[in-house]
Amino acid sequence: MISVSRLITNRPEGADRIRYSGQKDIYPSVLVFNVTRNCNLRCLHCYSSSGTQQFYDLPLSVWIEAVKQASDMGVKHILLSGGEPLARRDLSLIAREAWERGIRVELSTNGTMLTRERLEELRKYVDYIGVSLDGPEKVHDAFRGVYGAFSKSIKGLRISKEMGVKTGLRFTITKENYNYVDFLFDLMKKEGIDRVCFYHLAYAGRADRKLDVDNKTRLEVIKKIIDYSKDGEWEVLTADNPVDGILIYSLTRSVRVLDLLRRNGGNKSGERIADVSPEGVVFPDQFTPIPLGEIKNLKRIWDEPGPMLKKLKERRSFVKCSSCRFFEVCNGGLRGRALAATGDLWERDPSCYLDLIDSINLTDSDLKS
Numbered sequence: 619m620i621s622v623s624r625l626i627t628n629r630p631e632g633a634d635r636i637r638y639s640g641q642k643d644i645y646p647s648v649l650v651f652n653v654t655r656n657c658n659l660r661c662l663h664c665y666s667s668s669g670t671q672q673f674y675d676l677p678l679s680v681w682i683e684a685v686k687q688a689s690d691m692g693v694k695h696i697l698l699s700g701g702e703p704l705a706r707r708d709l710s711l712i713a714r715e716a717w718e719r720g721i722r723v724e725l726s727t728n729g730t731m732l733t734r735e736r737l738e739e740l741r742k743y744v745d746y747i748g749v750s751l752d753g754p755e756k757v758h759d760a761f762r763g764v765y766g767a768f769s770k771s772i773k774g775l776r777i778s779k780e781m782g783v784k785t786g787l788r789f790t791i792t793k794e795n796y797n798y799v800d801f802l803f804d805l806m807k808k809e810g811i812d813r814v815c816f817y818h819l820a821y822a823g824r825a826d827r828k829l830d831v832d833n834k835t836r837l838e839v840i841k842k843i844i845d846y847s848k849d850g851e852w853e854v855l856t857a858d859n860p861v862d863g864i865l866i867y868s869l870t871r872s873v874r875v876l877d878l879l880r881r882n883g884g885n886k887s888g889e890r891i892a893d894v895s896p897e898g899v900v901f902p903d904q905f906t907p908i909p910l911g912e913i914k915n916l917k918r919i920w921d922e923p924g925p926m927l928k929k930l931k932e933r934r935s936f937v938k939c940s941s942c943r944f945f946e947v948c949n950g951g952l953r954g955r956a957l958a959a960t961g962d963l964w965e966r967d968p969s970c971y972l973d974l975i976d977s978i979n980l981t982d983s984d985l986k987s
């Protein structure tokens with residue numbers, strides 16, 4: 619994840635200790651718990667192919683045990699996601715277990731089930747709620763496959779804000795909505811929302827590559843997002859494409875930015891972050907379908923790393939773009955997207971738009987400084 623506003627304005631942010639610690643912990647600091655595959659919507663770009671067909675959920679006790687293991691591992695941050703995590707009635711108990719152990723809890727939701735009653739249960743234990751939006755009402759509802767989804771999500775985020783929970787937006791950039799960045803910032807102004815994260819499409823589940831923008835469009839969209847970040851009014855992040863950080867460096871030429879990017883180290887799937895699927899399979903992230911182990915042995919996955927985890931830790935020896943001069947600040951981008959696009963886990967990430975960043979004119983000494 620790249621904090622565009624942090625890099626541009628140098629204003630410290632809450633997640634700095636995770637994003638720029640530069641530490642090489644043996645365990646991930648962030649775990650995504652996909653606690654269910656059930657969802658009341660059927661989004662076109664859902665990476666977990668979730669929907670209304672009554673999927674089996676793992677029992678609460680399994681997730682509570684996973685939180686305990688996460689705590690033993692020193693995990694700092696658990697992201698509750700799905701499916702729609704609020705489809706689980708016992709979600710607040712998972713959040714409470716994490717909160718009681720000093721783990722920061724975030725909720726990633728479509729927002730339609732954010733009622734006062736659910737927030738009453740959750741608000742003490744959840745540090746942040748990210749509500750997904752895809753654009754104006756018609757565009758959003760078409761994406762979500764349900765008429766009325768937009769108005770319910772807006773209602774949910776308003777209640778969440780009213781009840782004092784830090785609430786922001788999540789927006790996945792696709793061919794169908796990339797020109798709604800202005801709309802999103804206007805909406806944030808109107809609703810008094812100060813945080814947004816833009817996601818590059820990862821080709822997993824129903825998120826087909828055909829939905830993605832081309833890299834020329836991607837560059838223009840990210841430049842626009844950077845422009846919006848300049849006045850420091852919002853906390854703006856992008857996720858799943860470390861090249862955005864290189865773009866910021868190329869525009870600022872700031873040694874401070876380069877230093878932060880170095881400490882961030884680019885994509886760290888399987889190292890700084892990992893994902894647990896609704897069925898309890900542990901993956902390097904939400905988008906890379908290479909199993910690392912099972913939820914019941916969460917900690918052991920890093921205590922006794924298997925061949926795939928070892929390869930991810932040593933990915934510079936395998937990723938095909940490893941001779942790139944920005945490898946240390948990118949780490950080769952998202953492996954799951956390379957795998958989905960080419961069938962080869964170690965191929966170049968197709969969303970890398972480094973070739974289009976024409977203002978970079980760095981010498982080796984810049985990179986070594």
Ligand code: SF4
Nearest residue numbers: 939942948950951970
């Ligand atoms: S070529 Fe590879 S390492 Fe370099 S910026 Fe692109 S994805 Fe990152």
